[in-house]
Amino acid sequence: MIIIRYVLRQFFQILIFALLALILIFIIVNMIENLDDFIDNNATREIIFRYYVYFTPEVIKLVTPISVLVAILFSVGRMSSLNEIMAMKSGGLSLYQLIIPFFIINLALSFALLYFNGWVVPRSNEKKFIIEKKYLKKEVGTATIYNFFFRDNPTRNVSFQYYDPEELKGQYIFVEEFTSPEKPRITKRIEAKSFRWDAKNNRWVFYDVLVRDFLRPVPEINVADSVFFQLRIKHNELLKLQKKVEEMNFTELREYLDLLSKGGRDVRRQMIRYYSGYAFPFSCTILVLFAVPFASIKRRGGIALQIAGAMTFSFLYLFFTEIGQILVYTTSLHPAFGGWIANFVFALFGIFVLIYVRK
Numbered sequence: 001m002i003i004i005r006y007v008l009r010q011f012f013q014i015l016i017f018a019l020l021a022l023i024l025i026f027i028i029v030n031m032i033e034n035l036d037d038f039i040d041n042n043a044t045r046e047i048i049f050r051y052y053v054y055f056t057p058e059v060i061k062l063v064t065p066i067s068v069l070v071a072i073l074f075s076v077g078r079m080s081s082l083n084e085i086m087a088m089k090s091g092g093l094s095l096y097q098l099i100i101p102f103f104i105i106n107l108a109l110s111f112a113l114l115y116f117n118g119w120v121v122p123r124s125n126e127k128k129f130i131i132e133k134k135y136l137k138k139e140v141g142t143a144t145i146y147n148f149f150f151r152d153n154p155t156r157n158v159s160f161q162y163y164d165p166e167e168l169k170g171q172y173i174f175v176e177e178f179t180s181p182e183k184p185r186i187t188k189r190i191e192a193k194s195f196r197w198d199a200k201n202n203r204w205v206f207y208d209v210l211v212r213d214f215l216r217p218v219p220e221i222n223v224a225d226s227v228f229f230q231l232r233i234k235h236n237e238l239l240k241l242q243k244k245v246e247e248m249n250f251t252e253l254r255e256y257l258d259l260l261s262k263g264g265r266d267v268r269r270q271m272i273r274y275y276s277g278y279a280f281p282f283s284c285t286i287l288v289l290f291a292v293p294f295a296s297i298k299r300r301g302g303i304a305l306q307i308a309g310a311m312t313f314s315f316l317y318l319f320f321t322e323i324g325q326i327l328v329y330t331t332s333l334h335p336a337f338g339g340w341i342a343n344f345v346f347a348l349f350g351i352f353v354l355i356y357v358r359k
Contacts, residue, residue, distance in 0.1 A: 003088060004101050015071035022063040027052055034136060043135040054128035057121045064113055068106060068284045069291055070310050076295035085296050099292050106284045113281035118250035126247040145241050150262060152232050154181040165239045169196035187215050197235040204229045268335060272325050275339025283317060286343050289350025293357035320345050
């Protein structure tokens, strides 16, 4: 237990230092880019401070895995260069026993990071975008939804020119109904110059309505001042379209993608990235499998070798992530496979390295 506490203390000291260093670098670079805009828009020091408080969670999300990798390589590598690993092995501590505490700690960290990335970061991004819109003059979204199309059911398509969720009304909506998905033949077309959401009765109201019935030998046209209409898509679902993806937690993002999919959009690429959001935090755990064996072998090069190793592993992980996403997007494989493929590849590679070094 004394040895384990010593090893983990080394790991956490370097992890905290790496996190703080990388966060500081990100903030300084961003501040250099935006400081003139803050000054030009009369932002106070308090506003600037709040902006970077809200900016920090996004940075933590990005730099935590690389910080974990650096902490493992440097802590274990240092013990290896001082022959402490050899002394531990001579005392009966195997490489597997050395990995177990790293694995448990980083597995817990992965679950914590999953919650942090999926629910904490979107809330901070939401507050950050408000400051960006006011003081950096960045366009971070609009309340009005323009030129939206969705499939309300397999035989009904709906589109509208725009809808304002704050006013609960929009203009120029079109509903087309068909015979069947396999052999679609239009049976009815409904056109309305304006429409609004009736919150009291939970339904849509169309105004200045023109209905064309194509089932008759001679198409029949009917007009009406107003018509109550039930659509599967409701006002609260359209309200979600106002948000940027970066502001949505994982639950909201899945509902958003389901809404787009229901509307006939191809969301395969977005679904792959959605699953990648779940997979990314567990890279911290996967890194343990090959980073500990790699660093436990005494080599020449010292710190330079550890830095080179961290950069190489990071590049390879990003490479396999992108390749996996492209591969799955162009095939019929489930999107979840595209999100997790880099973790699968690195887990297998880590097990191979672990067995090879153990021998």
